[in-house]
Amino acid sequence: MEKIDTGSKNPAFQQMDNEEKNKYYTATQWQLIWWRFRRNRLALVGAATLGLFTMIVLFAELIAPYGGTTLDTTYLLGPPQMIRFWDENGFSLRPFVHGVKTHRDPITLRMIAVTDTSIRHHIRFFVRGDKYKYCRVNRLKSDLHFFGVDEGKIHLFGTDRMGHDLFSSTMLATRTSLTIGVVGVMISFVMGLTMGGMAGYFGGSLDFFIQRLIEFLRSVPDIPLFMGFAAAMPREWPPERIYFAITIIFGLFFWTTLARRVRSKLLSLRNEDYVLAARFAGATSSRIIARHMLPAFTSYIIVDLVVSFPYMILAETALSFVQLGLRPPVISWGVLLEGAQNIQAIEMAPWLFIPVIFVATAVMAFVCLGDGLRDAADPYS
Amino acid sequence: MLNFFLKRFVAMFFTFFFVSVMIFIIIELPPGDYADRYAFRKLISSGASVTETDMENLREQFGLNKPPVQRYVNWISDIVLRGDFGNSFLYNVPVSSVIGGRIWLTIAIVAASITITYGIAIPLGIYSALYRHSAGDYLATFIGYIGLALPNFMLALVLLYFSITMLGSSAGGLFSPQYIEAGWSWAKFVDLIKHLWVPAIVLGTANTAFHLQTIRATMLDELNQLYVTAARARGIPEWKVILKYPVRIALNPIVSYLGFDVAKVMAGSPVVALVLSLPEAGDLLLKALLDQDMYLGGAILLLISTTIIIGVFVSDLLLGALDPRIRLGDA
Secondary structure (H helix, E strand, O other): OOOHHHHHHOHHHHOOOHHHHHHHHHOOHHHHHHHHHHOOHHHHHHHHHHHHHHHHHHOHHHHOOOOOOOEOOOOOOOOOOOOEEEEOOEEEEEEEEEEEEEEEOOOOOOEEEEEEEEEEEEEEEEEEEEEEEHHHOOOOEEEEEEEEEOOOOOOOOOEOOOOEEHHHHHHHHHHHHHHHHHHHHHHHHHHHHHHHHHHHHHOHHHHHHHHHHHHHHHOOOHHHHHHHHHHHOOOOOOHHHHHHHHHHHHHHHOOHHHHHHHHHHHHHHOOOHHHHHHHHOOOOHHHHHHHHHHHHHHHHHHHHHHHHHHHHHHHHHHHHHOOOOOOOOOOOHHHHHHOOOOHHHHHHOHHHHHHHHHHHHHHHHHHHHHHHHHHHOOOOO | OHHHHHHHHHHHHHHHHHHHHHHHHHHHOOOOOHHHHHHHHHHHHHOOOOOHHHHHHHHHHHOOOOOHHHHHHHHHHHHHHHOOOOEOOOOOOEHHHHHOOHHHHHHHHHHHHHHHHHHHHHHHHHHHHHOOOOHHHHHHHHHHHHHHHOOHHHHHHHHHHHHHHOOOOOOOOOOOHHHOOOOOOHHHHHHHHHHHHHHHHHHHHHHHHHHHHHHHHHHHHHHOOHHHHHHHHOOOOHHHHHHHOHHHHHHHHHHHOHHHHHHHHHHHHHHHHHHHOOOOHHHHHHHHHHOOOHHHHHHHHHHHHHHHHHHHHHHHHHHHHHOHHHHHOOO
């Protein structure tokens, strides 16, 4: 804003003609950030991926063909089914999956499901199926699903030991795991802003105390301590309360990065002339922080929030994986992977690990987006 | 230097105090106290119910009827002065005998993991900064991202799977079957080293990725500095220029992160211990927490945290020794 001409150092700037240069000079800070962000392909891919994840979070029940508790007892621990347009019986314009027949294995005497290529279950869109309440809200009842098959069942990711459809479970788990991140990030946002704001603006002994607190929180083993807190929660708590307790614990631990950033930025801005002017004009401390200082580094705060998502996602996954976090009937990525703890699972049912792909993709997307935003955060550099 | 040392030493004790208070809160959080749980265990195991007077006696004996502050003082002074961590419900013996040598195995894993982390991250980071945009650089970045994004337990399972199918041996555990019960000997030590690499790699990937990026970034900044050009102009051989100037600066953040590295590896260890069935402290912590054996869990948490606090202290001292600005400043 006040240093608008520094853009001329930018190599892309030299290639602009006059009209574009005018556009550059008159652009707002956020426009400049967007222009710079746009050039980073990897960050755009990350943002698009997160867009897809957001769709899953918003419409999990609709995308999932079955409810989280529906069992298919004819297809236990069944492998993923292929969507086909043709088989040896010819071509079909409407995609289909093959049906299954169960019979007893003559050696192990277990019931096993065998694909029967003579049966075709055609895929239909916007079908009526399992009833659900959207986001557990009683008023929003529906039974509409984005896709399903006319008869029999479809399991795109296979099924688990109990016969849960893994595709449906994964969709619902995506909502749980990502919203834990959102709520946790919101808590740590408020904490970080308050603590960092106080430390940086008032300084002195308050600053010293908050600094020591941050140092302390950064040097404790986070996941074992989460486990301790989670284990200390009463066992009879309903799953919803455990969910919120876990989010709050995450939020109370992850605010330190943001607080450090806010503190250091405030310290450097405290002596700027325009802050001094505001103080002489009689503005209150909170108004000076919120209206005059914060806007100068909002973009950095966004970056810090984005990069703190992966830690929460991975922490939740680890916690639920060892059965100390969320528990069924709540489904999260960690809860799903809890069934895939051992080496037998890799050999017998590798599709149980499909949720890992979702975890890794989400983490990567956040990291890429964060990198891109960090580069774009200060368009005047 | 002495002033700096003393400051850090005092800070270390404050951290220890906060950690111990937090762990004491965790121990006290579950509903009911030692006496309640003792009565419950007794009821389950032998069917005998414990009378109210017995409960009161138990409370008296363990000082459970005192206010929380007094209980905390008793708990922490027993630990610090007499090494008495209280009793484990799960095993019905003193906590210290359950933990035994496990904490040392954890420390061995941490040491191995940090050695591997630095052994990979430092040379690779320097390489990818020197040969920027080369295939090796992209490969290092890619491996870094994967290491960040894959949950630890997944990596552990994959390594386990490969070691079984390709090498024909199980990488789980820390000892071969014939050494598990055996006393310490040279052969057992060698066996431990052979098993240590899998958990060490698994726990080190995230740190490796992080350090690789840091070194690469610092090196790229430093390589363009004028003092590097000046050194070249004086005719110093290229390898010496690189090693004596930018690399030295790039190592600074690594040393300052040593304490946090210990924390991260320790934090990841319970989950990996579960997957690889490692007989170390993290594994015991999980068992204790799942059974709400809070004295055992608290003791392990305290030991782990203490190790980290000492790690942070050591890395502070190292950094002070390396960098006079930190030693002389009011850090």
